[in-house]
Structure formats: C-alpha cells, structure tokens
Amino acid sequence: MARVEFRNVRKQFNDQNKQAFTAVAGSDFVIQDKEFVVFVGPSGCGKTTSLRMIAGLEQQTSGDIIIGDRIVNNLHPKDRDIAMVFQDYALYPHMTIRENLSFGLRNLKKPKDYIEQKVREAATILGLEDMLERKPRELSGGQRQRVAVGRAIVRDPQVFLFDEPLSNLDAKLRIQMRVELGELHKRLGATIVYVTHDQVEAMTLGERIVVMNKGVIQQIASPTELYANPKNMFVAGFIGSPAMNFINARVERGRLFISGGEFQLPQDAATGLQGYESGEVILGIRPEHIYGEDFAPGVSAEHRLNAHIKVVEHLGSENLVYFHVGERLVTAKVHPETKAYNGLDKPFILDLAKARYFDPVTEDRILW
Structure with a gap:
C-alpha cells in the first residue's frame, strides 16, 4: 500500500x-x-x-x-x-x-x-x-x-x-x-x-x-x-444530522442576546468574545444540546428559552421538535418522554457550554 x-x-x-x-x-x-x-x-x-x-x-x-x-x-x-x-x-x-x-x-x-x-x-x-x-x-x-x-x-x-x-x-x-x-x-x-x-x-x-x-x-x-x-x-x-442550528445573536459585556432571550455567557466564551468588535455573531448549537425543560440532566436552567412548537417528529428513541427563534427555524433532539406536541408553548434549555460562534460575514468560526 x-x-x-x-x-x-x-x-x-x-x-x-x-x-x-x-x-x-x-x-x-x-x-x-x-x-x-x-x-x-x-x-x-x-x-x-x-x-x-x-x-x-x-x-x-x-x-x-x-x-x-x-x-x-x-x-x-x-x-x-x-x-x-x-x-x-x-x-x-x-x-x-x-x-x-x-x-x-x-x-x-x-x-x-x-x-x-x-x-x-x-x-x-x-x-x-x-x-x-x-x-x-x-x-x-x-x-x-x-x-x-x-x-x-x-x-x-x-x-x-x-x-x-x-x-x-x-x-x-x-x-x-x-x-x-x-x-x-x-x-x-x-x-x-x-x-x-x-x-x-x-x-x-x-x-x-x-x-x-x-x-x-x-x-x-x-x-x-x-x-x-x-x-x-x-x-x-x-456534518451532523439533523444539522447544527444557526441563530442570529449579539454579544455585549459577557452576555448573549437572541430573539426571545438574554443569557450570561459561559466564562470561556465570554472571555474569548470580549474583543470581538462587531458584537454580531451567529450562534451555532447542535439539536442534541437543546433540551426540553422536563429532561435536561446536568444542564443549567438559567439558559431557558420560551418557544412555540411548530412540529414534532416522533422517531421512537428520540423526538425532533421544531420551533422558531426570530426568523430561524430551530431543531431540538429531545428525550422521547419530553412533553411536546404541535402548538405547545414550552421552555427549552440551551447548553451554551457546547455552543459554537461564527462570524456572520465570513462565516468562519470565531472561537477555537
């Protein structure tokens, strides 16, 4: 060879x-x-x-x-x-x-x-x-x-x-x-x-x-x-199925602002984004890092986002839940026993410790 x-x-x-x-x-x-x-x-x-x-x-x-x-x-x-x-x-x-x-x-x-x-x-x-x-x-x-x-x-x-x-x-x-x-x-x-x-x-x-x-x-x-x-x-x-979610966001003084939510950034992200001049970012988060509030083991509930569920796909071992954050359609891959059905208003928890951040102009990763 x-x-x-x-x-x-x-x-x-x-x-x-x-x-x-x-x-x-x-x-x-x-x-x-x-x-x-x-x-x-x-x-x-x-x-x-x-x-x-x-x-x-x-x-x-x-x-x-x-x-x-x-x-x-x-x-x-x-x-x-x-x-x-x-x-x-x-x-x-x-x-x-x-x-x-x-x-x-x-x-x-x-x-x-x-x-x-x-x-x-x-x-x-x-x-x-x-x-x-x-x-x-x-x-x-x-x-x-x-x-x-x-x-x-x-x-x-x-x-x-x-x-x-x-x-x-x-x-x-x-x-x-x-x-x-x-x-x-x-x-x-x-x-x-x-x-x-x-x-x-x-x-x-x-x-x-x-x-x-x-x-x-x-x-x-x-x-x-x-x-x-x-x-x-x-x-x-x-890479990834379902694909990573992309959400328009803004960072300012260690806090993350998205449509419907304002959160304190994890320390490493807050430090890394401190010198980012424009403040406008794309938040990238995998569907499996978004939890229904009733099944969010070991994840801080402080990053709670209220959402209006559009569609739920029941796949047996997991459910895919779709809702909008601003103009972006977001997918959450949740535990099959998570309470979720079409039209329900429900809080979801974002695991921001596992989120990624991208420049909205170049689309390159900001933090490594």
Missing part, C-alpha cells in the same frame, strides 16, 4: 461558452499509508474530480499528484497501481462471478494458478465462495457490489478508490455494506480513498474526512473533530 499526496493541485474545465471554471482549487493534502480517507460534500464540490485525478481519468491543470514515492502526473491509469470501484457495478452480464473477478488478471496475462489463488482469496474475504458460478443477474444488489469490490481486491493495488459505491443500494443494504467495508479495510490494511455525498457514510467510515465545497477544501479532520470543532458554518451545517 502507499500514501497519496496532492501538492497545489488545480483542475479547470471550460463550459459550453468556453468560459473556464475551477472544479478543484489548489488542493494540498496527504493521505497516509493504510489510511481510510473520505471526500464528502454537495454535488459539484470537486470530490469526484479529485478522485478521478488520483486514478488518472482526469488530468490536473497544475500541481503534482504523488502515489507512494512516484509523481504520477503523466502516468496512464493502468500504470498507477490503483483499483477503482464505481457507483455502477459495471459487471459483465454474460460472465460468471469467477470470470468477472478474474477478468483483469487474465488481461494482464497472469498465470492461471496465481489468478485462481487471488479469486479464491477475494471470494473468501467477501463471502462469495458459493456464488462463483452464478451470473450477475442472479445476485442481489449488495452481492453485486461485493463482486465489484472483489475485482479491485484481486488486483492487489497500492490504493483503492471508491466513487459513491453504495448509492444504488437501499437503506438497509447501505448500512450492511458500510460495516463490511470497514471490516475489509482492517483486514486488508489498505489505503482507501472514498467519495460520497452522504455525511453519515463519511462519519461512519472515514478515519479522516476531507470536506469540500465549490472546489475548495474546507477542513480535513477526524469525524469527532469535525463534529465538535467545525472550522466554519459550511462544515458545521454539513
């Missing part, structure tokens, strides 16, 4: 009017040997373009791409020692699973004994031993995706590239395949670069996550770090 490095890599395309637009803007990062890194972001953010540049399917406009100890800028995809798994399984329907798994090795003129060994190893790892003589049409979606992964495994590449491989599966199969991919990474000790638009996939699979927006890397960090310490409002709003 090998590390992957981008050094100031840019990619520009020309649209139909021959106007250049930037798909990837000066990316710099290192993916360590045997690391599982996930690229995540909305459609058009540059994540798939970055993956395709690693594979050699797109040529970068400038910058260097390094795999292992080689600069691969001008290397053909087949010479980069990578294997790619696409969203579409791309299996040959007329071939058996055994033939699909061995196809790449047969094209490389590998010895028959070597091919058989590699196919057997991949089939064992992926639980396909009893399916080798079947055709793809006889398999479920999850089994076909395993075959697509198996075709990559038999290549024994330096780097595995996954381009939204679970998008075509139903919700239950996606969960199952996430578990299987995580176990596969541990078993192979492989370097894996994985692209998805699904932040739940990113959080559950990635050892580190690269969050992208409009071609620019917003933050690279572990799932825990991204969730707890987002660099800006985009990361804070993209």
Whole structure:
C-alpha cells in the first residue's frame, strides 16, 4: 500500500461558452499509508474530480499528484497501481462471478494458478465462495457490489478508490455494506480513498474526512473533530444530522442576546468574545444540546428559552421538535418522554457550554 499526496493541485474545465471554471482549487493534502480517507460534500464540490485525478481519468491543470514515492502526473491509469470501484457495478452480464473477478488478471496475462489463488482469496474475504458460478443477474444488489469490490481486491493495488459505491443500494443494504467495508479495510490494511455525498457514510467510515465545497477544501479532520470543532458554518451545517442550528445573536459585556432571550455567557466564551468588535455573531448549537425543560440532566436552567412548537417528529428513541427563534427555524433532539406536541408553548434549555460562534460575514468560526 502507499500514501497519496496532492501538492497545489488545480483542475479547470471550460463550459459550453468556453468560459473556464475551477472544479478543484489548489488542493494540498496527504493521505497516509493504510489510511481510510473520505471526500464528502454537495454535488459539484470537486470530490469526484479529485478522485478521478488520483486514478488518472482526469488530468490536473497544475500541481503534482504523488502515489507512494512516484509523481504520477503523466502516468496512464493502468500504470498507477490503483483499483477503482464505481457507483455502477459495471459487471459483465454474460460472465460468471469467477470470470468477472478474474477478468483483469487474465488481461494482464497472469498465470492461471496465481489468478485462481487471488479469486479464491477475494471470494473468501467477501463471502462469495458459493456464488462463483452464478451470473450477475442472479445476485442481489449488495452481492453485486461485493463482486465489484472483489475485482479491485484481486488486483492487489497500492490504493483503492471508491466513487459513491453504495448509492444504488437501499437503506438497509447501505448500512450492511458500510460495516463490511470497514471490516475489509482492517483486514486488508489498505489505503482507501472514498467519495460520497452522504455525511453519515463519511462519519461512519472515514478515519479522516476531507470536506469540500465549490472546489475548495474546507477542513480535513477526524469525524469527532469535525463534529465538535467545525472550522466554519459550511462544515458545521454539513456534518451532523439533523444539522447544527444557526441563530442570529449579539454579544455585549459577557452576555448573549437572541430573539426571545438574554443569557450570561459561559466564562470561556465570554472571555474569548470580549474583543470581538462587531458584537454580531451567529450562534451555532447542535439539536442534541437543546433540551426540553422536563429532561435536561446536568444542564443549567438559567439558559431557558420560551418557544412555540411548530412540529414534532416522533422517531421512537428520540423526538425532533421544531420551533422558531426570530426568523430561524430551530431543531431540538429531545428525550422521547419530553412533553411536546404541535402548538405547545414550552421552555427549552440551551447548553451554551457546547455552543459554537461564527462570524456572520465570513462565516468562519470565531472561537477555537
């Protein structure tokens, strides 16, 4: 396996009017040997373009791409020692699973004994031993995706590239395949670069996550770090489900003012915001850090906010409660026994010790 490095890599395309637009803007990062890194972001953010540049399917406009100890800028995809798994399984329907798994090795003129060994190893790892003589049409979606992964495994590449491989599966199969991919990474000790638009996939699979927006890397960090310490409002709003709440606020002399409430700031926030000149901030708070007054264990009741509940979603293990603070719709993730129903006026407690603060103009985090 090998590390992957981008050094100031840019990619520009020309649209139909021959106007250049930037798909990837000066990316710099290192993916360590045997690391599982996930690229995540909305459609058009540059994540798939970055993956395709690693594979050699797109040529970068400038910058260097390094795999292992080689600069691969001008290397053909087949010479980069990578294997790619696409969203579409791309299996040959007329071939058996055994033939699909061995196809790449047969094209490389590998010895028959070597091919058989590699196919057997991949089939064992992926639980396909009893399916080798079947055709793809006889398999479920999850089994076909395993075959697509198996075709990559038999290549024994330096780097595995996954381009939204679970998008075509139903919700239950996606969960199952996430578990299987995580176990596969541990078993192979492989370097894996994985692209998805699904932040739940990113959080559950990635050892580190690269969050992208409009071609620019917003933050690279572990799932825990991204969730707890987002660099800006985009990361804070993209990572987490339901998303972080953003509330217009003002700070003055250690106090926080929002529509319907005035609170004493926790000491660390009051100290950190003391020199913030404009006074206008965006308060960011996760739904699970807003409690119904009747279920707020260990949280100070002094940060109480009266709210008029608009909608309640009952999810069994938790309830999602929606209400407005000023013009902002706020979501609270509360205990299922919290008294809450549509139209109820009810106090909620904000855990300001876990809140984050952002500049309303730059949208960057103010306190770190």
